Amino acid sequence: xxxxxDPDPATPARAWVFGDDIDTDQIIPSRFIVSSxxxxxxxxTFEDLRPEFSESVRAGEFVVGGENFGSGSSRxxxxxxxxxxxxxxxxxxxxxxIFFRNAINLGLPVLISPEAGRIRDGDxxxxxxxxxxxxxxxxxxxxxxxxxxxxxxxIVERGxxxxxxxxxxxxQ
Amino acid sequence: MTGKTFAEKQLSGKSxxxxxxxxxxxxxxxxxxxxxxxxxxxxxxxxxxxxSDGALFAPDRTVFTIDHHAPADGVQAANNHNALREFAAxxxxxxxxxxxxxxxxxxxxxxxxxxxxxxxxxxSHSTTYGGLGAFGTGVGSTDLGTAMATGDxxxxxxxxxxxxxxxxxPEAVYAKDLVLKFIGDVGFAGCTYMAAExxxxxxxxxxxxxxxxxxxxxxxxxxxxxxxxPDERTARYLEAQTGRAPSTDVDDPALHADPDAEYVDVxxxxxxxxxxxxxxxxxxxxxxxxxxxxxxxxxxxxVGTCTNGRFEDMQVVADVLEGEEIAPNVRMVVVPxxxxxxxxxxxxxxxxxxxxxxxxxxxxxCGPCAGYHQGVLGDSDVCLATANRNFPGREGSMKSSxxxxxxxxxxxxxxxxxxxxxxxxxxxxxxxxALAKGARS
Numbered sequence: 001x002x003x004x005x006d007p008d009p010a011t012p013a014r015a016w017v018f019g020d021d022i023d024t025d026q027i028i029p030s031r032f033i034v035s036s037x038x039x040x041x042x043x044x045t046f047e048d049l050r051p052e053f054s055e056s057v058r059a060g061e062f063v064v065g066g067e068n069f070g071s072g073s074s075r076x077x078x079x080x081x082x083x084x085x086x087x088x089x090x091x092x093x094x095x096x097x098i099f100f101r102n103a104i105n106l107g108l109p110v111l112i113s114p115e116a117g118r119i120r121d122g123d124x125x126x127x128x129x130x131x132x133x134x135x136x137x138x139x140x141x142x143x144x145x146x147x148x149x150x151x152x153x154x155i156v157e158r159g160x161x162x163x164x165x166x167x168x169x170x171x172q
Numbered sequence: 173m174t175g176k177t178f179a180e181k182q183l184s185g186k187s188x189x190x191x192x193x194x195x196x197x198x199x200x201x202x203x204x205x206x207x208x209x210x211x212x213x214x215x216x217x218x219x220x221x222x223x224s225d226g227a228l229f230a231p232d233r234t235v236f237t238i239d240h241h242a243p244a245d246g247v248q249a250a251n252n253h254n255a256l257r258e259f260a261a262x263x264x265x266x267x268x269x270x271x272x273x274x275x276x277x278x279x280x281x282x283x284x285x286x287x288x289x290x291x292x293x294x295x296s297h298s299t300t301y302g303g304l305g306a307f308g309t310g311v312g313s314t315d316l317g318t319a320m321a322t323g324d325x326x327x328x329x330x331x332x333x334x335x336x337x338x339x340x341x342p343e344a345v346y347a348k349d350l351v352l353k354f355i356g357d358v359g360f361a362g363c364t365y366m367a368a369e370x371x372x373x374x375x376x377x378x379x380x381x382x383x384x385x386x387x388x389x390x391x392x393x394x395x396x397x398x399x400x401x402p403d404e405r406t407a408r409y410l411e412a413q414t415g416r417a418p419s420t421d422v423d424d425p426a427l428h429a430d431p432d433a434e435y436v437d438v439x440x441x442x443x444x445x446x447x448x449x450x451x452x453x454x455x456x457x458x459x460x461x462x463x464x465x466x467x468x469x470x471x472x473x474x475v476g477t478c479t480n481g482r483f484e485d486m487q488v489v490a491d492v493l494e495g496e497e498i499a500p501n502v503r504m505v506v507v508p509x510x511x512x513x514x515x516x517x518x519x520x521x522x523x524x525x526x527x528x529x530x531x532x533x534x535x536x537x538c539g540p541c542a543g544y545h546q547g548v549l550g551d552s553d554v555c556l557a558t559a560n561r562n563f564p565g566r567e568g569s570m571k572s573s574x575x576x577x578x579x580x581x582x583x584x585x586x587x588x589x590x591x592x593x594x595x596x597x598x599x600x601x602x603x604x605x606a607l608a609k610g611a612r613s
Contacts, residue, residue: 012365021360021455023563030542030566034241034248036213036313048570068361071394072563073542074296076213097365097396098296102312151196151326165221165318 007060007088009109009127012137015091016053017121018046020066024073024099033077041077042084057145062127064119066092070099079103089127091116091134091145104152107160113142129156177332180368180397182307185426186290192298193331193434200324201229202289202306207237207275210294210313212255217317229323231264235284237275238268242537245545246294273510273536274301276478280384281512283414287402288427292319297478299395299559302387303380304410305427307367309374310391330396331365333358334435337374339443344594346488347382348480348558348578350374350441351389352449356459357439364394366436369429374443375400381411381482388479389560392456401428423591448594450556451576454564462581468591470575471581472555473504475531475565477541480558481509485579492583492597493529499589504531505547507539529586534604549574556585 003139031043046053059172063082069092070078079102082090093116103110111127112135118126123138132145158164176184180192187197206214218226228234236256241249245290253270259265268278276297279285287305291298294316301308311325321324333355341348355362375386383400390398397509402422410418420427447461475481475489486508506526508514514536517523526533532547540547549555549568555575557567562574577585579595587597 025542025561025563025566030544033209034246034252036216048565068364068394071360072561074294074297074298074310074312075209076314079312080213094361094364096361096394098310098312101315105312105314149196149328155326161314161318162217162221165322169221169322 005154007086008090009061009129011060011088011122012126012135013058013060013062013088015062015064015119015121015123015125016057017064017119018049018066018069021068021071022065023071024075024078027070028075028079028081035073036077036080038080038084041081045081045085054085057085057087060088061086062125063087063090064116067088067094068116069095074098076102076106079106079108084089090118091125091127093117104155105161107156111145112147113143118143174434175432177367177433177435178369178401178429179307179330179332179397180428180433181426181429182288182290183327183329185288188235191329193329195329196326197288197329198324198326201319203233203235203279203284203291204316205235205237205275205279205291205293205295205298205310206313206316207239207295208242208249208252208256210316211236211259212252213313214294214317214320215255215259217314218320221318222321226321228263228265228320232539234263234265234320235279236260236265236267237272237278238270238613239274239537240542241544242270243535264489271511271537272533273508274478274481274538275512276388277482277509277513280304281413283410286410286418286420287406287422288420288424292316292325296391297388299390299398300384300388300478302304302390302398303384303400305400305406305422307397307399308387309397323522328365330365330367331436332369332433333363334369334371334438335441336372336438337441337443338372339374341374341443341446344580345446345448346578346580347378347385349446349449352451352456352576353441353446353458354439355389355393355456356449356451358393360393360455360457362393363390366395367397367399368393368395369399371401376403376611380405381484384482385479389456392560401532448578448581450475450581450591451562452561453573453575456560456562456576462591462593464578465575465591466593468503468575470556470585471553472547472549473502473586474540474547474555474557474559475500475579475582476507476509476539477506477557477559478509479560481507481513483513485558486513486517486522487520488579489583489586490525492580493586494525496529496587498530498586501589502586504529504586505530506533506545508536511536540567556582556591558582
């Protein structure tokens with residue numbers, strides 16, 4: 001569980017590797033999303049898929065998906081539960097659209113890399129967001145990620161959609 | 173310069189810029205929607221970005237529904253419901269309450285959406301509005317909360333995949349079978365970041381309740397939107413529902429893709445070649461001809477959801493069950509998509525047919541679709557559902573299995589207690605169904 005510190009994706013830490021098509025029901029099962037409290041739902045992250053996750057994950061660790069990570073529901077509780085668990089970032093070969101959007105909006109770092117499949121469960125990795133690089137310390141490898149489009153970069157630089165919107169409303 | 177797809181035209185119009193696929197825009201929203209799962213978090217965002225005295229961008233175009241946990245199945249759900257009621261009352265938004273029905277059905281039934289509207293809903297099946305020729309897309313709560321405040325939102329203009337179907341659909345084959353076939357062909361992520369345009373003479377002949385099915389399940393191939401361009405049928409549907417003509421001319425070129433629009437690709441089908449489809453566990457892309465899974469034993473049948481919980485769907489099943497009883501080894505859970513659907517079932521005797529056949533009919537809402545309540549599956553349970561998703565654990569236990577099919581296939585399977593080809597059922601039972609197809613278009 002999260003220690004309350006802001007996890008830094010630039011700090012090397014353990015990768016939790018999942019497969020393709022990990023849908024939002026598997027990230028946070030429906031029966032728990034009646035709550036939207038990050039700490040509360042984080043206790044049930046991946047509960048059906050990998051019951052040990054919420055007990056064992058440490059702040060600053062990473063989630064690695066295959067293709068189409070976060071498919072299915074628009075529930076923001078999916079990225080929110082990862083934030084609540086202290087996850088520092090998510091790397092995947094590809095993301096489902098709404099999950100990707102929600103993660104950006106909430107300020108959960110996400111990188112798309114076709115080479116994400118080389119990361120094995122338990123590898124020590126970190127993310128370099130400015131260069132769009134993922135470093136695998138265990139295998140001594142570097143993976144190029146797709147750079148974030150300029151428009152999204154501007155939202156991320158402002159700290160997510162809420163600060164971006166606040167600034168926009170203040171300009172009006 | 174090549175022509176534009178429907179999505180490119182919509183997002184050009186709503187952003188006031190001449191944009192093409194790949195461009196990023198800030199576009200003006202026509203309608204914003206949230207429900208009891210996504211609303212409370214959207215309100216937090218709204219309050220945070222607007223401060224304590226925030227106003228909705230357009231209260232008359234902001235709609236909330238209570239449908240996912242309706243009626244409340246616990247204290248936390250009940251508190252969420254109250255949060256919606258209080259927020260709606262304070263800000264003057266439309267509020268639909270317990271029993272009114274599923275967001276997507278209520279919004280189209282009550283005339284909140286029209287052709288050419290840009291609709292953002294905090295629910296992934298907000299693609300449903302594409303059945304009316306609107307650009308409907310699902311977003312998260314943070315997106316929705318900011319859109320409620322500003323009336324606009326950022327979008328990447330999507331590429332488009334086009335699905336063209338020509339010819340007459342065979343007996344017992346419906347839009348559900350078409351869309352399951354499409355998803356099977358392009359895959360669960362086949363339209364990720366894209367819009368899906370549905371076209372061709374078969375689609376043009378579909379009544380609106382069937383077009384909603386195509387649009388609804390665009391998200392099951394990752395789609396940002398699913399589009400059926402509006403036409404005279406669309407205008408007639410809206411007039412019948414709302415008592416007034418649509419505010420936009422359905423022939424307006426802005427609501428139709430250009431003939432030289434650029435697509436990722438075009439998938440073409442002959443309607444006559446489509447068999448009833450069943451998606452096997454645990455992904456909608458596992459679509460097969462029903463013959464491949466005939467005889468699969470089932471425990472529960474579920475008729476409902478924003479995909480196939482409309483009156484016409486209920487009527488298809490009721491026509492099969494009329495004077496019969498469901499097989500003794502199965503239980504059937506029926507959940508109308510809206511209060512209006514429930515009322516129509518009552519008035520036409522469809523409700524009686526279900527009850528006489530041994531089905532459990534529940535109040536309008538999402539029912540067990542996402543495994544919340546009202547028919548959750550246990551470890552060994554196998555369910556055949558008219559729903560849109562069959563992910564692992566979707567309707568309950570991770571060890572349970574969900575198959576997806578059309579109402580006709582679910583109805584036929586109820587008679588035999590195993591997955592059954594609806595074409596095996598006495599064809600005279602479908603007489604009323606054919607009538608229903610034409611009558612409400």
